[in-house]
Amino acid sequence: MSRSAPARSAPTASARRNAAPPSATHAEKIRDHLAREIASGHLVPGERLDENEIATRFAVSRTPVREAFRLLAANEMVELRGRMGATVRKMSAQTVIEMFEVMAEMEGLCARLASRRVTPQLRARVEEIHARLVAASGGQDVDGFYDINQEFHEAIYEAAGNLYLAEQTRRLRNRTAAYRRRVTFQPNRFANTLTEHEQVMAAIFAHDEEKAHATMRDHVNLLSDDMRDFIASFQ
Amino acid sequence: MSRSAPARSAPTASARRNAAPPSATHAEKIRDHLAREIASGHLVPGERLDENEIATRFAVSRTPVREAFRLLAANEMVELRGRMGATVRKMSAQTVIEMFEVMAEMEGLCARLASRRVTPQLRARVEEIHARLVAASGGQDVDGFYDINQEFHEAIYEAAGNLYLAEQTRRLRNRTAAYRRRVTFQPNRFANTLTEHEQVMAAIFAHDEEKAHATMRDHVNLLSDDMRDFIASFQ
DNA sequence: ATGATGGAAAATGTATGCAATATCGGTATC
DNA sequence: GATACCGATATTGCATACATTTTCCATCAT
Numbered sequence: 001m002s003r004s005a006p007a008r009s010a011p012t013a014s015a016r017r018n019a020a021p022p023s024a025t026h027a028e029k030i031r032d033h034l035a036r037e038i039a040s041g042h043l044v045p046g047e048r049l050d051e052n053e054i055a056t057r058f059a060v061s062r063t064p065v066r067e068a069f070r071l072l073a074a075n076e077m078v079e080l081r082g083r084m085g086a087t088v089r090k091m092s093a094q095t096v097i098e099m100f101e102v103m104a105e106m107e108g109l110c111a112r113l114a115s116r117r118v119t120p121q122l123r124a125r126v127e128e129i130h131a132r133l134v135a136a137s138g139g140q141d142v143d144g145f146y147d148i149n150q151e152f153h154e155a156i157y158e159a160a161g162n163l164y165l166a167e168q169t170r171r172l173r174n175r176t177a178a179y180r181r182r183v184t185f186q187p188n189r190f191a192n193t194l195t196e197h198e199q200v201m202a203a204i205f206a207h208d209e210e211k212a213h214a215t216m217r218d219h220v221n222l223l224s225d226d227m228r229d230f231i232a233s234f235q
Numbered sequence: 236m237s238r239s240a241p242a243r244s245a246p247t248a249s250a251r252r253n254a255a256p257p258s259a260t261h262a263e264k265i266r267d268h269l270a271r272e273i274a275s276g277h278l279v280p281g282e283r284l285d286e287n288e289i290a291t292r293f294a295v296s297r298t299p300v301r302e303a304f305r306l307l308a309a310n311e312m313v314e315l316r317g318r319m320g321a322t323v324r325k326m327s328a329q330t331v332i333e334m335f336e337v338m339a340e341m342e343g344l345c346a347r348l349a350s351r352r353v354t355p356q357l358r359a360r361v362e363e364i365h366a367r368l369v370a371a372s373g374g375q376d377v378d379g380f381y382d383i384n385q386e387f388h389e390a391i392y393e394a395a396g397n398l399y400l401a402e403q404t405r406r407l408r409n410r411t412a413a414y415r416r417r418v419t420f421q422p423n424r425f426a427n428t429l430t431e432h433e434q435v436m437a438a439i440f441a442h443d444e445e446k447a448h449a450t451m452r453d454h455v456n457l458l459s460d461d462m463r464d465f466i467a468s469f470q
Numbered sequence: 471a472t473g474a475t476g477g478a479a480a481a482t483g484t485a486t487g488c489a490a491t492a493t494c495g496g497t498a499t500c
Numbered sequence: 501g502a503t504a505c506c507g508a509t510a511t512t513g514c515a516t517a518c519a520t521t522t523t524c525c526a527t528c529a530t
Binding site (some may be wrong): 260261262295297298299302318319356 | 513514515516518520521522
């Protein structure tokens with residue numbers, strides 16, 4: 001990443017005109033990496049992000065690191081205070097609970113809109129993902145289960161047919177990922193998750209919007225109850 | 236803002252310990268200034284923000300300008316695309332409709348939670364605001380009506396007892412303010428607004444969460460229907 | 471006339487060094 | 501012991517220069 005780095009073959013102008021995505025900037029890569037560390041809990045809430053340490057770690061100057069911090073602020077994952085650096089956003093137990101409450105409603109709303117707007121293609125997609133989730137629940141691959149679970153939710157967001165809602169739901173989900181991840185790794189969550197997903201699916205495919213909303217909200221709220229206990233013990 | 240600028244008296248360490256805010260960075264000032272230009276319509280959606288032009292305008296280097304752009308991304312006021320600069324965020328008619336849909340639900344959720352959590356003090360507050368709104372509806376002061384109307388909504392947000400939800404609802408409301416304001420200035424909106432607020436209040440005070448949610452959602456959705464027509468005519 | 475190519479200019483990304491501010495630890499005072 | 505002050509150090513903000521990528525325009529081929 002230094003100036004003496006070997007020259008790369010630049011994409012041709014014609015490749016650019018075919019709307020090929022530009023190569024990611026260092027700032028973007030650092031942001032993505034730090035976001036993952038925050039979501040995974042490796043970087044903990046309240047922790048200071050040291051420009052110099054991160055610059056050294058990624059073998060870049062401070063400039064893209066500072067830009068990465070500001071990009072992370074755009075995702076509300078870090079807090080910036082003028083002249084006082086960046087810290088991983090710390091949320092009080094109360095705020096986490098509130099965010100969960102909102103998230104349950106937003107996911108419920110996604111399910112509600114999906115029950116009105118789901119297409120045959122998306123229905124097939126949801127069912128296919130669920131089948132994969134059932135298959136994954138028999139294994140020991142927790143991360144794999146978690147990833148497919150997220151695919152399931154993403155498909156519901158898409159079926160809702162409201163991009164803005166999907167975006168905001170994702171955003172909130174990312175912000176709470178570290179907290180939520182600790183709960184979904186409970187022993188009997190897999191079976192419960194499958195049952196609850198099935199209830200949500202049944203309501204959506206029956207075009208029952210109240211039930212779709214309620215079953216999805218309850219599915220996410222179950223998480224919230226667990227989180228309440230977890231957070232209480234954590235404080 | 237150049238290095239040869241006259242030296243300023245730095246705040247003393249004791250002033251600092253009394254939690255005096257640090258002086259605003261150039262990046263923060265530029266962000267605030269551009270945010271105002273965007274809100275006022277001086278910078279129009281889709282417009283490119285030229286680093287060099289802005290740097291020249293503010294007599295600073297490009298560095299704080301770039302940082303300001305990334306800070307603006309945090310407010311979703313500009314869009315950043317790697318290696319392709321910043322543009323004022325452009326909202327399609329579809330996005331506006333989607334945002335309204337989400338807003339109706341979020342305000343509905345505020346009302347729902349308020350129906351469970353309203354205190355006698357907040358009840359009195361809502362009633363007092365409504366009385367002022369009734370008084371204002373007889374006059375010609377549209378702005379005054381609008382301000383009190385906003386107070387009414389703010390009181391519901393507060394009664395919901397979820398700060399995060401209040402914050403996000405406000406945020407969305409602010410983002411759509413310019414579009415919404417064009418509709419609320421219709422001739423018979425005042426009387427309808429009062430009637431609808433009364434329905435919301437009745438449901439909240441009766442602790443009927445479904446009805447509170449539905450009446451508030453419908454109140455805001457009425458706006459959405461009007462907006463749909465308005466936007467269709469606008470395109 | 472249209473599309474492809476190449477080079478120059480413009481714009482964006484980054485590194486480096488200096489300026490400005492915050493933090494920390496030691497010392498003095500009450 | 502608590503508070504204030506001061507100087508040294510560390511951290512953050514910013515300017516400048518260079519590197520990289522994108523855009524624009526002229527030219528050529530079909």
